[in-house]
Amino acid sequence: MSRLRRTVAPGTEPWADAGIVLPARRAEPAVRQVGSRLLLALAVLAATTLIVYLDRDGYNDNAGGGLSLLDAAYYATVTLSTTGYGDITPYSDSARLGNIFLITPLRVVFLIITATVVAAVREDENAPLLRQSGADVVVTSSSSAGRLLGLSMLSPHAGAVMEDLLTYGNGLDVVERPVTRAEAGHSPRACEDLVVAVVRGRRVLNYTEPEAAVLQLTDRVIVIKSTG
Secondary structure, three states: OOOOOOOOOOOOOOOOOOOOOOOOOOOOOHHHHHHHHHHHHHHHHHHHHHHHHHOHHHEEEOOOOOOOHHHHHHHHHHHHOOOOOOOEEEOOHHHHHHHHHHHHHHHHHHHHHHOOOEEEEOOHHHHHHHHHOOOOEEEEHHHHHHHHHHHHHHOHHHHHHHHHHHOOOOOEEEEEEEOOOOOOOOOHHHOOOEEEEEEEOOEEEEOOOHHHOOOOOOOEEEEEEEOO
C-alpha cells in the first residue's frame, strides 16, 4: 500500500500564523500598586498580631506583666521586619510551634510583598512571563551582553565606560539615593552628582523630561558618581 504525502509550500502551513501569545496585563497605576502592597502587608501584620495575642500566655516579656494587644503588635512588627530585639520571646511549646509553622511563613510573605523582585533570564521572550508573574525588574542576560558588544564595536571608549558603570565599587558607579532637602525644589542639573534619572513613586523619569525639571523631597535620583 502506497503512502500519500501532501506537499505544503514553506510559509503556508496551517500553523504558520499560529503562535504562543501571552495575555497582556494592563499596567496598574503606581498609587494602586503601592496601595495593594500596603494592604497586603497590613493584612499579614494583623494576622501575625492575632496569632501572637491568642497565644499571649506562651510569650515572655522582659518588661514584666502579661502580653497586651500592643505588645503583640509590637512583636509582630519587629519579627516580620526581621529586626528581632529579643525583649519578647516565645517560651511555651505552642508559641514556638506557632512561630515555626505560622509566623515564619508569614514573615516570608511579608518580605516578598515589601521587597523588590528582580529576575534574570537568558532570552527576551521569557521576560514578559516573569513580569506577569510579579517581577519588578527583569534582566535579560543575552540581549544585555549583545548591546554592550554592539556599543563596544561602534565606540570602544563608550563600551569601556559602560563596562565601568556595570562594575560596582570601582571607578564610576550608578547609585540610587534620596533627594536631600537642599536639592528639593531645584533642577536635577543643580545636584552635585550627575543625575541621569528621577524616581517618582514607581515611575522612572529621564532627567530631560518636563516632569523631572524640579526635584521633590519624596523623589529619589539615579546618579553617576566616582568611587575613587
